[in-house]
Structure formats: structure tokens, C-alpha cells
Amino acid sequence: MNKETVIVLDFGGQYNQLIARRVRENNVYCEILPYTVDIEKIKEINPKGIIFTGGPNSVYDESSPHYSPEIFKLGIPVLGICYGCQLMAYSLGGNVVSAADDSVSEYGKTVTNYNKDCVLFNALPESGISWMSHRDYISEPPKGFEITAHTDNCPVAAMADKERKLYGVQFHPEVNHTENGSKMIKSFLYDVCGCKGEWKMDSFIDTTVAQIKEQVGDKGVVLGLSGGVDSSVAAALISKAIGKQLTCVFVDQGLMRKDEGDFVEQTFTKLFDMNFVRINCGEEFLAKLKGIFDPEEKRNIIGTEFYNVFWDKIRDSYGSGFFAQGTIYPDRIESGKGDAAKIKTHHNQVGVPNDIKFEDIIEPLKDLFKDEVREVGEMLGLPHDLVWRQPFPGPGLGVRVIGEVTAERVKILQEADAILRDEMDKCGYAKEMSQFFAVLPGVKTVGVMGDSRTYSELVAIRAVTTDDFMTADWAKIPYDILGRVSNRIINEVNQVNRVVYDITSKPPGTVEWE
Incomplete structure (x- = not known):
């Protein structure tokens, strides 16, 4: 070494x-x-x-x-x-x-x-x-x-x-x-130990780019791009090394935050030299989720459908050369906790179907921690909003819409969540929190709007502060900020007449609701 x-x-x-x-x-x-x-x-x-x-x-x-x-x-x-x-x-x-x-x-x-x-x-x-x-x-x-x-x-x-x-x-x-x-x-x-301190991100980028060029040669690389921090930085790094030899496949399952799919596409088509393939399959995902209420069943369906859509596309067009993924160091650390030691399975470590034969798997970030990945992303010119994107569940809004996931309910949640983010950014309070988002609990309440009785959706706001996400405390957002968020959501989002704030710590709660 x-x-x-x-x-x-x-x-x-x-x-x-x-x-x-x-x-x-x-x-x-x-x-x-x-x-x-x-x-x-x-x-x-x-x-x-x-x-x-x-x-x-x-x-x-x-x-x-x-x-x-x-x-x-x-x-x-x-x-x-x-x-x-x-x-x-x-x-x-x-x-x-x-x-x-x-x-x-x-x-x-x-x-x-x-x-x-x-x-x-x-x-x-x-x-x-x-x-x-x-x-x-x-x-x-x-x-x-x-x-x-x-x-x-x-x-x-x-x-x-x-x-x-x-x-x-x-x-x-x-x-x-x-x-x-x-x-x-x-x-x-x-x-x-007599160390010299030679581990720096700029030298990491130069060394990794050179290694990718040597490994890939004139062949192609396929990467599954989720729009999350890890896969985005991996894409930017590989693009710097081989340009158009990289194909990024982005599966937009319709369960992302408002306009997020467009943001991902614009980022990687305008800033980087690569082939970008977007698969819009929101209707197919919603059809699979019709009538499903159990959160684990929803996660299963979304994960399975994502896997099938992604690999069907690869199988049809790109099943050769190299496969790349955004595995980072914590994804592959083997725990030392006694006889239970094993490497955890992580969403960044994707199983390749047996009938697809790549020459090898490229994991350019496999030696980095999350904050180091963000540093590399900044140095490669990725937008700040993408590099510092908050954790987002793999099933997307499918597990923030409690109960059945429908196009109408996803739309309501996207609009409410966008208002929350806009207000947090405007007041500068976003940096005070580790994670914040809106939830659609599937509860309707009575209200009065325009002198008329309403019976509409309730939106819950969840915001936490934490160092490690193992434990978390609910964020003490000032009342005036919460008031502005509530007022905008009720006035701007159809079919919402009430907003509540979740003040549960972890434990006993979890960060996500499902």
C-alpha cells in the first residue's frame, strides 16, 4: 500500500x-x-x-x-x-x-x-x-x-x-x-508514529481519476444515479476521468421531492460530460402501490420495482464494460462485535443479476466517510444543495405518505415539503437542523376556511438535531417560523387545513414515521 x-x-x-x-x-x-x-x-x-x-x-x-x-x-x-x-x-x-x-x-x-x-x-x-x-x-x-x-x-x-x-x-x-x-x-x-500527513482530498481526486482511467481504458462504465450525495459524487468523479464513456441511469419513480428529478437531470447534463439516461416510471410505481398500506410491504414493492426497472434498462442497452456504485467506507466496515461480526448490506451496494456480466465493479468512494465525500463533491463543482442534501429514505416519499400512496397524496406532500424547505432556507434556520421534512399522516380533520366547513388533510412537520442519527432530539424551531410555514401550507396547498409539529425525540420515536 x-x-x-x-x-x-x-x-x-x-x-x-x-x-x-x-x-x-x-x-x-x-x-x-x-x-x-x-x-x-x-x-x-x-x-x-x-x-x-x-x-x-x-x-x-x-x-x-x-x-x-x-x-x-x-x-x-x-x-x-x-x-x-x-x-x-x-x-x-x-x-x-x-x-x-x-x-x-x-x-x-x-x-x-x-x-x-x-x-x-x-x-x-x-x-x-x-x-x-x-x-x-x-x-x-x-x-x-x-x-x-x-x-x-x-x-x-x-x-x-x-x-x-x-x-x-x-x-x-x-x-x-x-x-x-x-x-x-x-x-x-x-x-x-512519524506520520507526514499526506492524506488530502485534492491528491485523492488526482489519484482516483488516474486509477479509473487506467482500469477502464476505452470501455464503458454504467452507474445507477439516485440523486443522493454518494452516487452523485461518484458520477462526477468518474466523469472527470472518462467523460462520455460514463452512462448514468437515473430512475425517477415519482416519489422524489418537488422538482428534484429535474434538478438532478439539469445538474448532470449541464455540468458534466457524460451520457445521462432518465427513466420516468412514476405511474408504474403508483400502480404497484395501489391498495397497499403496510409500510414494510411498500418498501418491498418500491425496492423490487426499482431493481427491476434499473436492471431491465441495463440488460437492454448497457450490460458490458464496468459497473459503478457510490459505496462509501461506512457501508462496508466490518463490525468487531463478537460472533455477530458481518459486513452490513447497504443500499449503496447493489447486487448485480447473474445474467449480466460486467468486467468489474468500480467504487471510487469506498475509502471515504460521508463528510469526505461532501468535500470531494464541492471540489468537483457539484451544487451546494446537492452536496449537502439531507438523508432521504430509499423508498422516497412512499414512506412519508402514511397509508396508501396515490398521485394526489404525493402531490400534496411535495407541495407542503417544498414550502417548509423554502421557509427554512429564507430564515437561515436550515443549517441549525440535521434533517427536516413534511409527512402526510393520512388523517383528516375538521376546519373552517372561507366561512365554510372543511374536512381535509393534516400535514405533520418533523425536524431533528443529531450528531450521529443513532439518537436525535426534536429541533426547537422558533414559533414565528413554524407559524409562517403553517400559514403558507394551509393557504397554498389544496386539501390541507391543519399543520402539526412532531416533538418526539429518538428514542422513543424514529426520525422517519414509517
Whole structure:
């Protein structure tokens, strides 16, 4: 592998991707591997450094994740975090014990005292807040290690064997709650591992374009373009490499937001040199959904029909050369959570029918996280609105129209959602939220409009703030903004006489309604 690489060895920690992002923020390429990876694979990669993640287990439990102590003899610097620190201590002869008293356990923000002689802490104050989350603790470090940090309840909050370049921290430097945590990681990367910081997006684009040109030669590439961030950036990147040799197939199933299909078409026909094929099949999708109310059945029908429409088109016209897709790094990370480890199936990883034979699959974004994909998109000249597009469900508005999906109900929702987005953009509040959209719950209510009684649709507004979409809080949109949105929807969208705001967090709710 040509680029300098740091490996994050995953022992089931909830912050594994965050650790990798912190490494990449320092312009060092990073890969996440499960703790089950063979040590020969690690030798083959020859990383500049290795980071052990945290995890929910106890190291002295024989069934918990472990790794061969040989890894500490490779001469490669290792940083153990939380469980990873305990595993390092346990594997090398230190003593790890369970806190018999809950008062010895540490969770959350904790004042930590640092030994400034340690390379990880020498540029920091003598103490600071760190984020702890552990019940077990290291009571005695292994031979050759010195204690480099402590708290009131944790005698070994950090340890180091400078000669072997082995470092461990009981806390989580990767989270924002730990003061100067990013500086600690940077010190490990540059001062311990000797990294140069060569992982930059401009060099990534140049290198990837050259690789695509060499791989494709004079053959064609077909890409399924959804209009989402990942497939759009993949299309722009491949277009930069091979131009008209790329054909993007865009299936417009009629369940996108207002005018979104036209926006996608205009973007890729005007800005990029490629063949753009749009398949308008909204009527066919609605026919399949007629009389269907169950959300899972709707998802099934939409997914199956999309698959069939897309591959029928490929089979008829483009079933040769290469197939490309917008797979990104989180889509293919193998989890390190015990025996359940597997690579998740993701909508960006499409199964190719057996009767269609491509030479190979091209995934130009497979090494990038979402924010890195957005950065590449900006550099390639994609519109800001597309690059920063909010998450959108694969079945589209089919799961935001609760109950039966009809052309009339989709139209109502598209108009209401467009007004919501327009008002959020006008007031500048859109950037305060992670995701916001309108829902048509399928509820009719009594109202009075123009001195007449009405019995019309109710529209619900959903808006959330979140860092990771694992949990989310409802967005505290000012009342005057909500009032303007409600007034416009009721006055401008036919058959709507009431607007409500969803104030449910996740959990107990989910972001989407279906």
C-alpha cells in the first residue's frame, strides 16, 4: 500500500468510526479492521500505527475479544483506548480488575491529571476534563510501562512504554467531551508514529481519476444515479476521468421531492460530460402501490420495482464494460462485535443479476466517510444543495405518505415539503437542523376556511438535531417560523387545513414515521 496508513482495530467500540475520523482529520489515512483480522494482514499493510478501540467487555473474560500479543512485537506504535488500553495491559502482564464499588467506576466528564513528560500530553495543561466510560480499571501497569495520567478513582488513567512505542489511555480522546483529545491523537500520529500527513482530498481526486482511467481504458462504465450525495459524487468523479464513456441511469419513480428529478437531470447534463439516461416510471410505481398500506410491504414493492426497472434498462442497452456504485467506507466496515461480526448490506451496494456480466465493479468512494465525500463533491463543482442534501429514505416519499400512496397524496406532500424547505432556507434556520421534512399522516380533520366547513388533510412537520442519527432530539424551531410555514401550507396547498409539529425525540420515536 503506497499511502501511509493507520489501522483502527475494532473490539466492538461505539466510537470506532469517530476514531478513524479523528485520524483522517490529521491528514492521515485510516482503515477500520475487526479484531478478528489475521496478523499477517496487518503485516502486509505495514501501518504507521495501530489504535485499539474501546468495547463493552471485560478483558479477563475468556469469551471477550482478544488479540495475539505478537502485535506488540511488530515494532509498530500502538495506542489503546479504554478497553484497548486494558487489553494492552492484560496481554503484557499488567493487572486489570473490576471495580467492586460503583464509586470507583467512572462515567462521563472526569478531571484527569497528566504527566507532561509523556509525548501525548507534553503540550497540554497538567490537568483537564476527559470522557470516561469504564467499570474495570488497570490497578497495575505491565513491566516497562510508566503511569502517565491518573484520576481520583483511576490509578492508571494512561500508561506508556516509550521504548516500545506502546501507549494506552483509559479515557476517550476521540470524543469532543475530552479537552485537547484531538491534540493527543495528533501527537500519537506525528510524534510517535512519524506520520507526514499526506492524506488530502485534492491528491485523492488526482489519484482516483488516474486509477479509473487506467482500469477502464476505452470501455464503458454504467452507474445507477439516485440523486443522493454518494452516487452523485461518484458520477462526477468518474466523469472527470472518462467523460462520455460514463452512462448514468437515473430512475425517477415519482416519489422524489418537488422538482428534484429535474434538478438532478439539469445538474448532470449541464455540468458534466457524460451520457445521462432518465427513466420516468412514476405511474408504474403508483400502480404497484395501489391498495397497499403496510409500510414494510411498500418498501418491498418500491425496492423490487426499482431493481427491476434499473436492471431491465441495463440488460437492454448497457450490460458490458464496468459497473459503478457510490459505496462509501461506512457501508462496508466490518463490525468487531463478537460472533455477530458481518459486513452490513447497504443500499449503496447493489447486487448485480447473474445474467449480466460486467468486467468489474468500480467504487471510487469506498475509502471515504460521508463528510469526505461532501468535500470531494464541492471540489468537483457539484451544487451546494446537492452536496449537502439531507438523508432521504430509499423508498422516497412512499414512506412519508402514511397509508396508501396515490398521485394526489404525493402531490400534496411535495407541495407542503417544498414550502417548509423554502421557509427554512429564507430564515437561515436550515443549517441549525440535521434533517427536516413534511409527512402526510393520512388523517383528516375538521376546519373552517372561507366561512365554510372543511374536512381535509393534516400535514405533520418533523425536524431533528443529531450528531450521529443513532439518537436525535426534536429541533426547537422558533414559533414565528413554524407559524409562517403553517400559514403558507394551509393557504397554498389544496386539501390541507391543519399543520402539526412532531416533538418526539429518538428514542422513543424514529426520525422517519414509517
